[in-house]
Amino acid sequence: MRVTRFAPSPTGPLHLGHAFSALTAAARAEGGTFLLRIEDIDRQRSKPDWERRIYDDLHWLGLTWPEPVLRQSDRLPAYRAALERLWAERLLYPCTCNRRDIMDAASAPQEGGLRFGPDGVIYPGTCRGHDRSGPIPDDVPLRLDIARAASRLEGPLLWTETGEDAGMREIAPGTLIESIGDPVLARRGMGTSYHLAVVIDDARQGVTEVVRGRDLVEATPLHVLLQRLMRLRIPEFHHHRLIRDETGRRLAKRDDARAIGLYRDEGARPADIRRMIAL
Ligand code: GLU
Ligand code: ZN
Numbered sequence: 001m002r003v004t005r006f007a008p009s010p011t012g013p014l015h016l017g018h019a020f021s022a023l024t025a026a027a028r029a030e031g032g033t034f035l036l037r038i039e040d041i042d043r044q045r046s047k048p049d050w051e052r053r054i055y056d057d058l059h060w061l062g063l064t065w066p067e068p069v070l071r072q073s074d075r076l077p078a079y080r081a082a083l084e085r086l087w088a089e090r091l092l093y094p095c096t097c098n099r100r101d102i103m104d105a106a107s108a109p110q111e112g113g114l115r116f117g118p119d120g121v122i123y124p125g126t127c128r129g130h131d132r133s134g135p136i137p138d139d140v141p142l143r144l145d146i147a148r149a150a151s152r153l154e155g156p157l158l159w160t161e162t163g164e165d166a167g168m169r170e171i172a173p174g175t176l177i178e179s180i181g182d183p184v185l186a187r188r189g190m191g192t193s194y195h196l197a198v199v200i201d202d203a204r205q206g207v208t209e210v211v212r213g214r215d216l217v218e219a220t221p222l223h224v225l226l227q228r229l230m231r232l233r234i235p236e237f238h239h240h241r242l243i244r245d246e247t248g249r250r251l252a253k254r255d256d257a258r259a260i261g262l263y264r265d266e267g268a269r270p271a272d273i274r275r276m277i278a279l
Pocket of ligand 2: 185
């Protein structure tokens with residue numbers, strides 16, 4: 001039984017790129033189950049009104065999903081439990097470096113200049129030596145010691161991509177310190193991070209194929225590493241093309257001009273949306 005999902009954050013209007021992602025995920029369910037998940041761990045930016053509009057736009061597009069919808073803000077105990085296990089295994093350390101500290105340390109000559117990975121600037125490991133004993137600290141950002149995590153795994157990270165570049169992927173876990181650095185798994189005021197929450201919830205919901213944009217393809221090795229560390233089932237991954245504007249730039253939250261709601265207000269039909277995204 002196939003299970004796919006669309007996992008928007010209620011921080012702005014859904015635009016054509018979201019429509020493409022949601023319709024692709026629903027089509028990939030192929031008679032199985034298409035789920036909607038609300039990724040609202042950022043309590044500052046998430047708004048009930050945006051969430052309501054997400055339901056409205058997706059229903060208008062003709063999509064349906066099982067209720068109740070899983071909301072990440074209701075899942076904090078599950079994220080906390082996972083963090084406690086990783087903490088007990090000495091795989092996490094507290095880090096209160098701010099962006100400026102990280103930029104300065106990462107751009108030092110011996111670090112070879114700033115490099116970016118799927119968790120932002122590749123963290124130079126300034127706080128890796130911080131104390132990991134005692135109880136898990138409260139509301140302090142926690143990073144994963146990715147080299148140590150990798151050393152706990154046997155064999156390569158293996159997964160299947162089913163999108164345009166379909167095939168098996170194989171990565172040695174020891175290379176992630178170079179390509180990602182130590183990612184933040186718990187952000188201040190959130191109790192989790194995107195990477196941790198998405199992996200835990202995909203497993204909890206029995207997602208068999210993760211359908212999302214190409215912009216997240218580089219996060220996949222980290223997600224598979226987390227799945228292996230937490231002994232979760234590894235789903236298939238389908239990274240779809242991105243919807244771009246006339247200048248070739250991919251659509252983002254700021255592209256409110258491409259909001260589905262605006263097209264609707266102008267009298268567009270769902271078929272018009274499908275045509276615009278070439279479905
Ligand atoms: N909430 C994420 C986003 O809107 C979902 C990413 C994913 O599908 O893994 O980009
Ligand atoms: Zn730090």
